Amino acid sequence: MDYPIVDGRVQTRALEYHITDHCNLRCDHCCSFSPILKKWLADPAAFREDLLAVRRVVRPSFLKIVGGEPLLHPQLEELLAIAHELQVGARIQLTTNGLLLRQLSSRSWDCIQMLSVSLYPEPSLPRDLIRHVAREAARRNVEVSWKMQDKFTCLDRSSLATPAEAASTFAGCWIRHRCNSIKDGRFYSCTRPQYIRKFAADPQRFASDGVPVLTADAARIRQHLTQSEPLHSCFLCNGGDAPLDTHRQLTPQAIGAKRNLLVTLTAP
Ligand code: SF4
Numbered sequence: 001m002d003y004p005i006v007d008g009r010v011q012t013r014a015l016e017y018h019i020t021d022h023c024n025l026r027c028d029h030c031c032s033f034s035p036i037l038k039k040w041l042a043d044p045a046a047f048r049e050d051l052l053a054v055r056r057v058v059r060p061s062f063l064k065i066v067g068g069e070p071l072l073h074p075q076l077e078e079l080l081a082i083a084h085e086l087q088v089g090a091r092i093q094l095t096t097n098g099l100l101l102r103q104l105s106s107r108s109w110d111c112i113q114m115l116s117v118s119l120y121p122e123p124s125l126p127r128d129l130i131r132h133v134a135r136e137a138a139r140r141n142v143e144v145s146w147k148m149q150d151k152f153t154c155l156d157r158s159s160l161a162t163p164a165e166a167a168s169t170f171a172g173c174w175i176r177h178r179c180n181s182i183k184d185g186r187f188y189s190c191t192r193p194q195y196i197r198k199f200a201a202d203p204q205r206f207a208s209d210g211v212p213v214l215t216a217d218a219a220r221i222r223q224h225l226t227q228s229e230p231l232h233s234c235f236l237c238n239g240g241d242a243p244l245d246t247h248r249q250l251t252p253q254a255i256g257a258k259r260n261l262l263v264t265l266t267a268p
């Protein structure tokens with residue numbers, strides 16, 4: 001994928017900001033590791049700083065506000081207003097499982113241009129909620145994409161990849177071109193490192209999968225996006241072309257087992 005630099009900014013498809021780690025669901029193979037993570041909420045001041053820093057050097061087509069479940073953030077309206085003010089990309093998309101969409105305030109609706117709603121077999125969204133969202137979106141000219149998610153990509157590995165496997169997975173992974181993210185002053189080509197560092201014994205190793213955005217110029221960001229060397233995170237990941245599995249909610253026992261396995265795999 002080409003990453004042209006225009007007016008000092010790398011042109012990209014999308015940039016994700018994950019404003020919560022936790023979720024009101026616990027899907028197996030959640031790419032954000034939400035079921036195994038503690039409650040965490042983005043601080044509006046840090047959110048503003050990250051967006052100010054990244055917009056100097058990156059111009060995504062759209063900024064995605066994601067989680068966990070972003071509607072669990074009590075300051076969602078303030079965060080969306082900041083994103084709307086700073087105009088990092090041409091448009092703003094809110095990505096949600098939809099269950100709490102009745103709570104989306106009028107001001108929040110006015111800050112977004114796109115809404116992506118994941119539809120799971122279990123729990124399914126009530127029909128009247130779907131009608132409400134479709135009506136509000138149409139009234140406000142917000143583009144909605146309803147995404148049926150009955151299969152999940154099995155990203156998590158059960159054992160560490162060899163260097164050759166990690167290199168091959170990284171080389172073929174489309175996620176790193178579609179899910180760039182920013183968190184705590186670091187720009188990442190995908191979203192996995194910002195989460196793995198939260199449960200890894202040595203978080204710094206996975207933080208180094210990203211680029212400190214405050215001191216980076218556009219050329220450094222493009223170098224990161226086009227590098228051939230796999231990330232540390234790729235040793236734990238099957239990549240975007242991994243096999244699919246039927247969507248299911250994890251039991252508390254399965255969550256515990258998954259957490260233990262991942263912590264073991266990230267041991268130095
Ligand atoms: S709804 Fe999304 S964020 Fe929440 S557990 Fe499922 S996949 Fe993860």
Ligand code: SF4
Nearest residue numbers: 173190233234237239
């Ligand atoms: S960790 Fe590596 S293989 Fe996994 S999604 Fe990110 S870039 Fe792709």
